[in-house]
Amino acid sequence: MAKRTGVDELKLIGLLWRGSPTSPRSRISTRSITTLAVELADREGLDAVTIRRLAEEAGVTAMALYPHIGGRAELVELMLDHVAGATYEAASIPESTDWRSRITAIAEANWASCRAHPWITDLATGRPVPGPGASTKYETELRALDGIGLSDIDMEHTLTALLSLVQGTARATLATQGARQPGEDQDVDWWANIEPALTTAIGDRTRFPTASRVSRTLGEETGKANDPEGAYRRGVGLLIDGIAQRIDQSGV
Amino acid sequence: MAKRTGVDELKLIGLLWRGSPTSPRSRISTRSITTLAVELADREGLDAVTIRRLAEEAGVTAMALYPHIGGRAELVELMLDHVAGATYEAASIPESTDWRSRITAIAEANWASCRAHPWITDLATGRPVPGPGASTKYETELRALDGIGLSDIDMEHTLTALLSLVQGTARATLATQGARQPGEDQDVDWWANIEPALTTAIGDRTRFPTASRVSRTLGEETGKANDPEGAYRRGVGLLIDGIAQRIDQSGV
């Protein structure tokens, strides 16, 4: 459910930048609930994060959460900002003068974040989350791209393109894994399951010659029905090469 | 939503490749319901596509749909396959020997499809939809990449990366537009709305110097808070340049 509609932006900003609990009487806080929600989503997926379930884990009733989270739409934004703020905690971007490794570090950090919090790939990154975590992340990433010969606009475009690529391929990877039936450990099993039905349905096997050839090659070399992780690595490589070309052109 | 879980793959394949209605008694068919659902989603978003609503528009009760659509999860796959099959109806890929324009055509067709059916960007493209529309699209796209000097695996990776980039930036574009409050026609309005609250919340304005500078430049030159469409164009350009470099290297 990729809904990010119905967010009350002003209420959200108040919650996002809230420092300490509003009252000492509170058993819960915006931060504690957000942390709990993120952990729950990491464990059982975003659909498991229902107001009632969250309240149960927090030891309060469902309605007690609302003063701290606004509503479900706002809670999701709080969760996004929370993980955005943690993106570069584990692996920060090197200060080296090699801009290629800095871009790779951005890609890897976001990739790792998607692996750690698969549910974020289900959420659209349209309008930026106006919170401290997302702002810090944005600042960090722009700083890594600053001074390598790109204009401000080019920096922004390049970063957005890079992050779209990473999130898109990550989403494909996770969707592939998440759709597995119990007992299916490999894509091969899934393929073996549906192949007979598919063959009878299609009838004519020569209808998709190129697709058949590529699928066969892919299956033989990687053992997968599709390979978004490989696409991620190739895509980032291609992007970096493209950037290098632009810099060289304008730089000299 | 971006749920694509809980799909009964075998049932789905049967529905996807179903030719004519199973019985002349049927007032409705898999195809008619799918078409209706796509139109409804185009008009009012994926959340408006509920079983009851769809049934109402079709003139039957909710439960009458189930023999034709399987369940909601399967219906979404049917919808995806439907629009995938129509991707190259309006603008087919030129047969020219210029592979750059063929790749651009792939990107543009997918971009246009996302504009026409914004809800598809909410759905993960993990495991491929095993239907005629998606298969035809895949075949068409691979054929456009065939014979330009890439290995089968590279073709697959490149295509996946390209489509991830297009879908990701399209999603960002549409999320920005879709999140608008009634009466907000420009990003500028949204920004003007939240800016005071944000400034008081952050307090220190120098906390995000690079982000502030880039945002200001972007706002001045494009009038937008972010510019995923520009990122799309730049990203595709960078990818193509990267591909050219690889081809030149290995080709000679």
Added chain:
DNA sequence: ACAGCGTATTATACGTCGTAGAGTACGAGG
């Protein structure tokens, strides 16, 4: 022409969701 069967369709109901609205209990200021 007619009986019987399979299936398209309906009616009803269950458990879940987000959350509105009214009521309750507890710490702080007079």
Added chain:
DNA sequence: CCTCGTACTCTACGACGTATAATACGCTGT
């Protein structure tokens, strides 16, 4: 000690997907 604001609880509503059982229609074999 009393009152007041507010953190929290209780109850309830409408919408969701869909299980289940009942109904009505058209095709097939005689």
